[in-house]
Amino acid sequence: MGYSIHMDFTVAPEDLEFGDRVRAWVEANVPRDWTIEYPYGSPEWVEFQKDWDRKLYQAGYAGMFWPREFGGTGASPERRFVFAQVMAETGAPEGLGHLGRRVVAPILMTHGTPEQQRRFLPPILEGREFWAQCFSEPGAGSDLASLSTRAELVGGRFLVNGQKVWTSNAEFCDWGFVLVRTDRQAPKHAGISCLAVPLRAAGVTIRPIRQINRQSDFAEVFFDDVEVPLENLIGPLNGGWRVAVTLLNYERGLESAMSRFADQRRAVESALLAIREKPERDRYLDAHALGRLQAEILAIPIVAMRLLSTQLEGGDPSELASVLKLQHSNAWQRDASRVLLATGQASMLKREPAESQFLFYLMSRAVSIGGGTSEIQRNVIAKRVLGLT
Numbered sequence: 001m002g003y004s005i006h007m008d009f010t011v012a013p014e015d016l017e018f019g020d021r022v023r024a025w026v027e028a029n030v031p032r033d034w035t036i037e038y039p040y041g042s043p044e045w046v047e048f049q050k051d052w053d054r055k056l057y058q059a060g061y062a063g064m065f066w067p068r069e070f071g072g073t074g075a076s077p078e079r080r081f082v083f084a085q086v087m088a089e090t091g092a093p094e095g096l097g098h099l100g101r102r103v104v105a106p107i108l109m110t111h112g113t114p115e116q117q118r119r120f121l122p123p124i125l126e127g128r129e130f131w132a133q134c135f136s137e138p139g140a141g142s143d144l145a146s147l148s149t150r151a152e153l154v155g156g157r158f159l160v161n162g163q164k165v166w167t168s169n170a171e172f173c174d175w176g177f178v179l180v181r182t183d184r185q186a187p188k189h190a191g192i193s194c195l196a197v198p199l200r201a202a203g204v205t206i207r208p209i210r211q212i213n214r215q216s217d218f219a220e221v222f223f224d225d226v227e228v229p230l231e232n233l234i235g236p237l238n239g240g241w242r243v244a245v246t247l248l249n250y251e252r253g254l255e256s257a258m259s260r261f262a263d264q265r266r267a268v269e270s271a272l273l274a275i276r277e278k279p280e281r282d283r284y285l286d287a288h289a290l291g292r293l294q295a296e297i298l299a300i301p302i303v304a305m306r307l308l309s310t311q312l313e314g315g316d317p318s319e320l321a322s323v324l325k326l327q328h329s330n331a332w333q334r335d336a337s338r339v340l341l342a343t344g345q346a347s348m349l350k351r352e353p354a355e356s357q358f359l360f361y362l363m364s365r366a367v368s369i370g371g372g373t374s375e376i377q378r379n380v381i382a383k384r385v386l387g388l389t
């Protein structure tokens with residue numbers, strides 16, 4: 001395999017103490033019933049998430065994964081891992097700023113100019129500006145390089161026209177990290193660039209998409225002659241493909257996997273509770289199935305840690321990112337129906353999303369699509385890990 005692993009899974013006592021401090025802080029700062037109190041997508045939810053981003057910053061946790069030179073903690077891989085684990089286990093909110101912090105910021109640190117870093121990084125860290133990822137289009141999902149939203153250089157600025165779709169949280173965000181075609185003659189991967197587009201600019205229309213679970217996690221985003229200054233080009237002109245690939249690795253990385261890990265653990269715990277209440281339900285989740293499910297879930301943080309250490313050593317984590325994404329989507333999808341059956345009809349009536357196994361089941365259909373489908377992850381693994389052509 002193309003990556004090296006230097007890891008020691010023993011967590012030092014000071015990192016464990018750090019974990020205890022974070023846990024106590026979350027418990028003191030997150031209302032127990034926040035998912036009921038602030039229904040997803042409501043104005044109260046948006047404010048609550050933004051407030052959480054600011055709290056993370058004030059407590060010094062927003063930059064847990066950032067190097068010191070950009071205002072982060074420069075924490076060791078072990079400490080980052082402990083942090084991600086505690087956040088996942090305690091069911092802490094992710095904050096509206098999670099995409100900015102986890103995905104956009106590392107890209108700006110690597111590919112942004114010093115001016116862009118000064119302009120964009122502090123508001124992300126402090127929870128003042130929020131980012132959405134505008135990649136997918138009606139005609140470009142898995143084959144992202146076929147995208148047709150275009151940006152033309154006219155009079156020293158870009159004019160952007162086209163449509164994006166499935167943009168998570170677009171209606172609540174300030175900035176779009178937008179992939180655009182800047183050279184229509186070049187081969188498709190070579191004519192793409194990345195732009196920071198203000199989502200409240202004239203010419204941007206955001207239309208939320210209503211889902212089967214009654215929520216609107218994502219939206220369609222339309223660009224009609226949207227003016228974007230030249231200095232908002234991130235990375236080289238027509239060199240956006242490499243930037244986009246780096247971004248996807250962060251999207252499929254440690255923190256996303258850890259929050260999936262927490263969701264799955266919680267689902268299994270409520271299935272166990274249901275079986276304890278009605279032992280006959282164990283026909284849906286017998287000891288063998290349960291053992292396999294637990295093992296699959298426990299493997300997620302281990303692979304996540306390997307991914308993190310590869311990333312920190314400057315290695316290419318693409319294969320591991322695909323393994324991790326495939327692993328947690330598979331585990332979730334394969335067992336969600338089993339967990340749903342074990343918890344029974346009552347699960348459909350629960351209001352609280354974290355507890356509702358029905359919503360957990362519905363969401364399991366989406367996890368093998370968002371962030372790149374399972375087939376695409378398998379293609380990456382086949383080519384890059386197994387060397388198949």
Ligand SMILES: Cc1cc2nc3c(=O)[nH]c(=O)nc-3n(C[C@H](O)[C@H](O)[C@H](O)COP(=O)(O)OP(=O)(O)OC[C@H]3O[C@@H](n4cnc5c(N)ncnc54)[C@H](O)[C@@H]3O)c2cc1C
Nearest residue numbers: 133134135136141142166167168366369370371372373375
């Ligand atoms: C919950 C969720 C959140 C999302 N958030 C965002 C977001 O914030 N920003 C954003 O830009 N996008 C987002 N997306 C969109 C997501 O990235 C795309 O849906 C995904 O990349 C698949 O693209 P598609 O829907 O066009 O399907 P298609 O690419 O049309 O795929 C259709 C089917 O064909 C299969 N297929 C396609 N190509 C191949 C191939 N080469 N080999 C084998 N099988 C193949 C796919 O696996 C799939 O089963 C989100 C999606 C979901 C579900």
